[in-house]
Amino acid sequence: MTTNTKETAGPYLDLNDGHQIPQLGFGVFQVEPDETAEAVTRALDVGYRLIDTAAMYGNEAGVGEAINKSELDRGDVFVTTKLANDAHGHDEALRAFDHSLEELGFDYVDLYLIHWPIPKNDLYVDTWRALCELKESGRARSIGVSNFLVEHLETIIDATGEVPAVNQIEVHPQYQEQELRRYLREHEIVPEAYSPLGQGGALKDEKITEIAKAHDRTPAQVVLRWHIQLGNVVIPKSVTPSRIEENFRIFDFELSDSEMEAIKELDAGQRIGPDPKTFG
Numbered sequence: 001m002t003t004n005t006k007e008t009a010g011p012y013l014d015l016n017d018g019h020q021i022p023q024l025g026f027g028v029f030q031v032e033p034d035e036t037a038e039a040v041t042r043a044l045d046v047g048y049r050l051i052d053t054a055a056m057y058g059n060e061a062g063v064g065e066a067i068n069k070s071e072l073d074r075g076d077v078f079v080t081t082k083l084a085n086d087a088h089g090h091d092e093a094l095r096a097f098d099h100s101l102e103e104l105g106f107d108y109v110d111l112y113l114i115h116w117p118i119p120k121n122d123l124y125v126d127t128w129r130a131l132c133e134l135k136e137s138g139r140a141r142s143i144g145v146s147n148f149l150v151e152h153l154e155t156i157i158d159a160t161g162e163v164p165a166v167n168q169i170e171v172h173p174q175y176q177e178q179e180l181r182r183y184l185r186e187h188e189i190v191p192e193a194y195s196p197l198g199q200g201g202a203l204k205d206e207k208i209t210e211i212a213k214a215h216d217r218t219p220a221q222v223v224l225r226w227h228i229q230l231g232n233v234v235i236p237k238s239v240t241p242s243r244i245e246e247n248f249r250i251f252d253f254e255l256s257d258s259e260m261e262a263i264k265e266l267d268a269g270q271r272i273g274p275d276p277k278t279f280g
Helices: 033-047 059-068 090-104 126-135 148-160 178-186 198-205 205-213 219-230 241-248 257-265
Strands: 012-014 021-022 048-050 076-085 109-114 141-146 167-168 190-194
Touching: 012 148, 021 198, 021 241, 033 059, 048 059, 048 126, 059 076, 059 090, 059 167, 076 141, 090 109, 090 126, 109 126, 109 167, 126 141, 126 148, 141 148, 148 178, 167 178, 167 241, 178 190, 198 219, 205 219, 219 257
Parallel strands: 048 076, 076 109, 109 141, 141 167, 167 190
Antiparallel strands: 012 021
16 A cells, blocks of 8 residues: 655655656657556556656657556655647747647646757757746646756756756766766756666666675666766656566665765766757
8 A cells, every 4th residue: 555655755855946756767659558557556666656658659658547546645745747849939839748748637737847958940949938837837836858968958047047857867877977967966957867767777787796795786786876876857667567566676775985986987978869950
């Protein structure tokens, strides 16, 4: 049975707009629509209070179903969704947001993100203006971006004066985005890591397996703990009940400074996903 205690979710991070976000969340990227409600229900039962979906995933309805059928109040679950790439532009973004709310069955979302900048279309500034209006209306409590590089961030901030609350980016031990994360810290933008385990690649690294043995933990738990200590929001994905629970049990141990440094040295600049400069 789900509980309403904030402690269940683990630590929260402050956003630059006065809201807070759970630091550990549950992602549903590549979760089949007919499996989403069950997976999210399991995650809520374990204690996750951040659920991350997107219009492009095709499973917003399953996320909404699980939350609406749970015993949790809507305000106890932080829900993120993202704008599809074919809905850039001011009016298109507003229509797409309405559709996402309909799919979720909510009257607001906690965080709405532009999924990719798609710079070749040169519409992400107009799109960001639409998100600013959604924030002003309260239908999106916080707004942010995903896969934005410094040049994209500076463009929307200069154009609107509105600083994103979150930038969701690919981060894992082999691809750490240290310069971008430094910029985010300087501008009080929370980094949120997707593909946090490097799609499993980081779990095979010898240094990480050694650290895991020293703490009697799994490599996945070590990598997720590394993200937490870096200050990232992190959103692992799984449909396996034991893995969903395992990924959540990372708040009762701590990596030493030397272990954090050992993982930092694994950065090889190896991006798994597309390049935001050219994608789309």
